Amino acid sequence: MQITELQGIASQVRRDIVRQVHACQSGHPGGSLGCADLLVGLYFDQMKLKSNPDGTKVFDMDGIGEDLFFLSNGHISPVFYSVLARSGYFAASELATFRKLNSRLQGHPTTHEHLEGIRIASGSLGQGMSVAIGAAQAKKLNGDDSLVFVLMGDGEQNEGQVWEAAMYAPHHKVDNLVAVIDYNGQQIDGPTDKVMNNRDLGAKYAAFGWNIMKMNGNDMADVVKVLAEAREFSGNGQPTMILMTTEMGAGVDFMMGSHKWHGVAPNDEQLAAALAQLPETLGDY
Amino acid sequence: MKKYTFTEKKDTRSGFGAGMQALGQTNPNVVALCADLIGSLKLDAFIKENPERFFQTGIAEANMICIAAGLTIGGKIPFATTFANFGTGRVYDQIRQSVAYSDKNVKIACSHAGLTLGEDGATHQILEDIGMMKMLPGMTVINPCDYNQTKAATIAVAEHVGPVYLRFGRPVVPIFTAPDQEFIIGKAWTVNEGKDVSIFATGHLVWEAILAGEILAEKGIDAEIINIHTIKPLDEEAVLASVRKTGCAVSAEEHQIAGGLGDSIAQVLIKKHLAPLEYVGVEDSFGESGTPAQLMEKYGLNAASIVEKALKAIARKNS
Structure with a gap:
């Protein structure tokens, strides 16, 4: 797909994010906006997924013969839901139910409501990379050469389980796994270097035996290029870790450059100001 | 028996x-x-x-x-x-x-x-x-x-x-159960039928319950012993059928009393058939070092404890 077309989709996804969070006056817009380009690049261009003749997506839990994506930092559910809906897993109109009673779009993603596209619950941090490793090893046992992608936050790197998984994946040569860290430098209580300094994450993962790549997560051309390179590298005995630099709140000027919009909903005026910056390309739900 | x-x-x-x-x-x-x-x-x-x-x-x-x-x-x-x-x-x-x-x-x-x-x-x-x-x-x-x-x-x-x-x-x-037995999840196994008290045991306490049944028999008490291998989902029908017959019960498990098998049985009895229930289990305590036999005796998880609790349950039923 053309980069400009992907950028157009990402603009619609960003509209969906702020509208979802505004409608229920809760949720996490900052990280969602920052990761919009990555998820659009994955689902609309780089991931090999199964589609129906009418363009909607096929979903079955086992996902044999197709790439899988796991969202470990489940609080950025608005971007996940929007991209799943816009890529054909369920109707975009369902985004209006986000975080409301009896919705399949729970505050954090869950399989419990059988929402197409979700394969694991996430929200309690630090678990997604381990799940992705298991799914990747199941693919190897099944002789399935498709890839498994997982996205984590940089604040999430505080969790000890992440480092259990970091040690395991190279040891077991899980080379069909592509992990991405959203390196936005922010977490709830402030900048990551103030809350709990991650220092050089690349050096840490490299020391465990990972293949390290870097990506500008808010430059669609770079997103697509680096994801393609990661696929090219797969099968070489090492898992890949992409350190993805993003701006929390990317695409909405007043939400950028601060952790303030990590988990705060815009009011009516702020919603209008945000939407004025984001062209409606696919039609609002 | x-x-x-x-x-x-x-x-x-x-x-x-x-x-x-x-x-x-x-x-x-x-x-x-x-x-x-x-x-x-x-x-x-x-x-x-x-x-x-x-x-x-x-x-x-x-x-x-x-x-x-x-x-x-x-x-x-x-x-x-x-x-x-x-x-x-x-x-x-x-x-x-x-x-x-x-x-x-x-x-x-x-x-x-x-x-x-x-x-x-x-x-x-x-x-x-x-x-x-x-x-x-x-x-x-x-x-x-x-x-x-x-x-x-x-x-x-x-x-x-x-x-x-x-x-x-x-x-x-x-080893006292049959080799190559059929194991049905959620289906209790009646080890011994009896009419005076129901003993619901799980894990290592099942053998102790069998020994307790023999001691009780010597005292003229006919104990029903049921192996609850599946604690969840609990075989409520088996629990109720037994207690309706015996009128009182003992639970036996290598676990805290709080939250264990006994509590699951208590919930059934409270909701559907009130009857005295005595617990054999650890009473709000951590364990310690020792041989398994020493520990099971010290913490009251053996045949002697089951006998004692069975007698107490029967006394409550008859009071």
Whole structure:
């Protein structure tokens, strides 16, 4: 797909994010906006997924013969839901139910409501990379050469389980796994270097035996290029870790450059100001 | 009263190992994970015969549980194995979110449950695991009583679709159930019929309940002994049918009284058939170092305690 077309989709996804969070006056817009380009690049261009003749997506839990994506930092559910809906897993109109009673779009993603596209619950941090490793090893046992992608936050790197998984994946040569860290430098209580300094994450993962790549997560051309390179590298005995630099709140000027919009909903005026910056390309739900 | 004898003692964990070896030969989707305790979990035969279906996680139980959850995506039936303390309490949130809430077909199979791991002491002697696991929606909780039953339960849980906690132990105990028995999850086994008191026992306490039944018989008391190997889902019909007949009950388990099998039985009796219930279990305490037999005696988890509680239950019924 053309980069400009992907950028157009990402603009619609960003509209969906702020509208979802505004409608229920809760949720996490900052990280969602920052990761919009990555998820659009994955689902609309780089991931090999199964589609129906009418363009909607096929979903079955086992996902044999197709790439899988796991969202470990489940609080950025608005971007996940929007991209799943816009890529054909369920109707975009369902985004209006986000975080409301009896919705399949729970505050954090869950399989419990059988929402197409979700394969694991996430929200309690630090678990997604381990799940992705298991799914990747199941693919190897099944002789399935498709890839498994997982996205984590940089604040999430505080969790000890992440480092259990970091040690395991190279040891077991899980080379069909592509992990991405959203390196936005922010977490709830402030900048990551103030809350709990991650220092050089690349050096840490490299020391465990990972293949390290870097990506500008808010430059669609770079997103697509680096994801393609990661696929090219797969099968070489090492898992890949992409350190993805993003701006929390990317695409909405007043939400950028601060952790303030990590988990705060815009009011009516702020919603209008945000939407004025984001062209409606696919039609609002 | 049926008389039970035994010719051999074995550990229930070896029954698990035998079950895994059998599954390795019959079910290609069964895989195993272990957190640096292969020998203790008796996985050697499974690993030798199926090296590609075994995943060593090192001493990293949180990672192990979530990798197991991931392996189900693609149709595998993972058995995540370690000591009961590290496979439940240490990783409760991983089990809650990635296994139970995510409806994953993971089997959490743990040895060294309860006091009978012995000398290692209270850091390793989990007595809260049944309670924690049974509180999770959708989780099946099984605590078999001897080698043969553990082997049968291991094979049965692989066929069951859904998360399971399978709990077994370290010490050698009498083998008194049938080899190659049919194990039906959620179906209690009536060890001995009786009319004066119902004794509901699980795990290592089932043999003690049989011994208690013999002592009670000498006192002219006809005890009904029921093996509740599946604590969740509980066989409520079996519990109610027995207590309707006997009018009083004793629960017996190697676990805290709070949150254990006895509490599950109490809920049934409170809701559907009020009757005196006495608990044999650990009374709000941690364990300590000692031999298994010494510990079971000190903490009141043996035939003598079951007899004492049975007499008390009967006295309450008759008062």
